[in-house]
Amino acid sequence: MQVEEAGRTDQRELLDELLARGLLLATGVPGLYGRGREFERIRLGLDALLSRAFVAERAERMSFPPAIPRRQMESSGYLTSFPHLAGSIFSFDGSEAQAVEQDAVAQEHGDWSRFQRMTPLSLLPAACYPVYPAVAARGRLARPGLTIDPGAASVFRHEPSEDPTRWQFFHMRELVRIGEPDEVVTWRDGWLERGLGLLRGLGLEARRDVAADPFFGRTGRLLAASQREQELKYEIHLQIAGSTPTAIASFNCHQAHFAALYGLEFAGGGEVHTACLGFGHERIVVGLLRTHGFDPAGWPPEVAEQILS
Numbered sequence: 001m002q003v004e005e006a007g008r009t010d011q012r013e014l015l016d017e018l019l020a021r022g023l024l025l026a027t028g029v030p031g032l033y034g035r036g037r038e039f040e041r042i043r044l045g046l047d048a049l050l051s052r053a054f055v056a057e058r059a060e061r062m063s064f065p066p067a068i069p070r071r072q073m074e075s076s077g078y079l080t081s082f083p084h085l086a087g088s089i090f091s092f093d094g095s096e097a098q099a100v101e102q103d104a105v106a107q108e109h110g111d112w113s114r115f116q117r118m119t120p121l122s123l124l125p126a127a128c129y130p131v132y133p134a135v136a137a138r139g140r141l142a143r144p145g146l147t148i149d150p151g152a153a154s155v156f157r158h159e160p161s162e163d164p165t166r167w168q169f170f171h172m173r174e175l176v177r178i179g180e181p182d183e184v185v186t187w188r189d190g191w192l193e194r195g196l197g198l199l200r201g202l203g204l205e206a207r208r209d210v211a212a213d214p215f216f217g218r219t220g221r222l223l224a225a226s227q228r229e230q231e232l233k234y235e236i237h238l239q240i241a242g243s244t245p246t247a248i249a250s251f252n253c254h255q256a257h258f259a260a261l262y263g264l265e266f267a268g269g270g271e272v273h274t275a276c277l278g279f280g281h282e283r284i285v286v287g288l289l290r291t292h293g294f295d296p297a298g299w300p301p302e303v304a305e306q307i308l309s
């Protein structure tokens with residue numbers, strides 16, 4: 001208990017420091033932050049570093065908006081596994097009289113949800129979600145498969161927190177591999193090593209660990225145990241603030257989950273599996289600031305030259 005309380009104090013102090021220095025901009029909602037000029041300069045420098053690391057992949061670039069069709073949210077299994085993290089988009093669809101009524105309730109900060117209807121859109125939960133249906137729509141795949149770079153997407157997780165590393169909207173830089181079952185595991189393992197090297201090369205005391213997704217409920221605990229047992233997910237952890245280290249990157253094998261869902265197939269037959277990796281921009285930036293100091297002008301030159309040009 002004491003360790004947890006000390007952890008919360010540590011997180012609060014870090015958040016206060018980031019806000020006081022204008023690195024983060026408060027909105028009044030936990031986990032919803034603006035980014036100051038220096039924070040954004042570091043974040044974009046990190047993204048450019050990742051782009052350079054990804055060059056050898058010869059990945060195909062795809063860009064998507066920060067939303068997916070609601071139907072995809074419904075059929076992807078996300079609401080089964082992570083109902084607590086999903087975000088749905090609602091909007092007004094009423095008469096002029098109802099608009100006046102809604103406004104009156106909203107002015108008082110009351111509950112105006114009865115005037116809102118669900119739209120066909122959900123908030124993007126992970127950068128890779130739009131990739132699978134987009135690739136499947138092009139027809140059967142040529143061997144040995146392909147790598148897609150969906151860029152640094154803005155993703156949403158409904159997890160309000162005072163932890164300055166846990167944001168509700170953040171950028172996730174992913175790479176997605178679609179290929180043969182053995183090959184995607186080798187690809188994932190190779191990137192786990194390269195990712196660890198890249199982050200340690202930034203002076204971060206990063207460690208790799210087998211991990212599990214934050215599945216919901218009692219069934220979720222079983223899913224998490226099975227995921228760990230099969231080593232489907234690895235994370236790179238860094239001690240940033242609080243009583244436990246924070247995941248700053250993840251390396252995931254989905255086996256046939258997305259391939260079966262969207263009908264990804266090789267032209268000549270044979271099973272398709274998928275894997276993805278993701279680097280959490282904001283968590284890495286906060287980790288760099290905590291490790292090397294809040295003023296990047298004082299960072300070790302070997303770190304600064306990789307990120308701040």
Ligand code: ZN
Nearest residue numbers: 126128174276
């Ligand atoms: Zn992914």
